Amino acid sequence: MTTVLNASPQRFVNTPAVQRIAQRALRYLQSGFSVHLRGAAGVGKTTLAMHLANLLNQPIVLLFGDDEFKTSDLIGRQLGYTRKKVVDNFIHSVVKVEDELRQHWVDARLTLACKEGFTLVYDEFNRSHPEVNNVLLSVLEEKLLVLPSNQHRPEYIRVHPQFRAILTSNPQEYCGVHATQDALMDRVITIDIPVPDEATQREIVVHKTGVDPQQAQIIVRLVQMFWSRADLKKSGGLRCCLMIAKICHEHQISIDPGDPDFQDVCADILLSRAHQPLVQATRLLTEVCQELYHTPKIETQLAEDLPLDTHNQVVLEQRVPYEYEVYHYLCQYPGKRFSDLAAELGIDRSQIVAALKSLREQGVLLQLAAG
Secondary structure, three states, X not given: OEOEEEOOOOOOXXXXXXXXXXXXXXXXXXXXXXXXXXXXXXOOHHHXXXXXXXXXXXXXXXEEOOOOOOHHHHHOEEOOEEEEEOOOOOOOOOEOOEEEEEOOOEEOHHHHHHHHOOEEEEEOXXXXXXXXXXXXXXXXXXXXXXXXXXXXXXXXXXXOOOOEEEEEEOOOOOOOOOOOOHHHHOOEEEEEOOOOOHHHHHHHHHHHHOOOHHHHXXXXXXXXXXXXXXXXXXXXXXXXXXXXXXXXXXXXOOOOOOOHHHHHHHHHHHHHHOOOOHHHHHHHXXXXXXXXXXXXXXXXXXXXXXXXXXXXXXXXXXXXXXHHHHHHHHHHOOOOOHHHHHHHHOOOHHHHHHHHHHHHHXXXXXXXXXX
């Protein structure tokens, strides 16, 4: 089955941080290059790929990397009948298209995209063996798709000028992925997709689950604080935020760090992901809930996504680990030395320096000094 989509992602969350990445990628695509979106699971690579493909205003051929995938699955032809049918996997507003074809041969997905000038979205392409993806080398460089030898058809086809490929991949340390060949990486422009910042995560939670911005802020901050203390680096916990928000919203559970039901939901979703002894992970989550519960309301209110606003409120972007902890400690004990911070928070000098640098860039240190 060939999957062809006409996508219209009306619920795509386009914050300034996301917009900057999208603009960069779109420039490269419009200039004739293909792009590779690389990042941890759950940071929104596939959603961004579908958004970019939609901006190109061409039909989309969707392909998933698979350890069992063969080159013939990409370019081979089969006899008989087939149906092209849309699969709504990622966005709710996919326009469904169904078209039955009757002909002697049927192009596989890459062949179809190259011939017709469609956009190929190759999701998690490094789950396929590298030799499978070698067929892309001539497609991206010489603009030729080399076909298996057959006396009844040409040995290659010229790639349509409008053809573009958008690849996504997880880092190589992830289970089930293969090393990417340098030759292929040399033919695409790779953009490393970071963990979404706090403002982006909050907006995504609001749009996807229906909770209000204040509730989304509490959930995102709680998950980020737990993620930081549990030293989880592979993703930013956005999926956990969405799960917590959806459950609480649908079952009328108060999004309050002091509410036992809310604590139970957070524990069930977060503790198993900590890769730490249960007792230690539980202690970390309890500490985070207690800190948020006792934090004055003014510190969790929204401030138009600015580090400082006219009401002297602070909203941190949490760019680096332990940023919240350093900030709250300095609020309580201004003027403390590095050695005091290290001893009290149990973190090393380099982590403190990174947190202070991020706070300074956001203007927070200036406010603390002025306060």
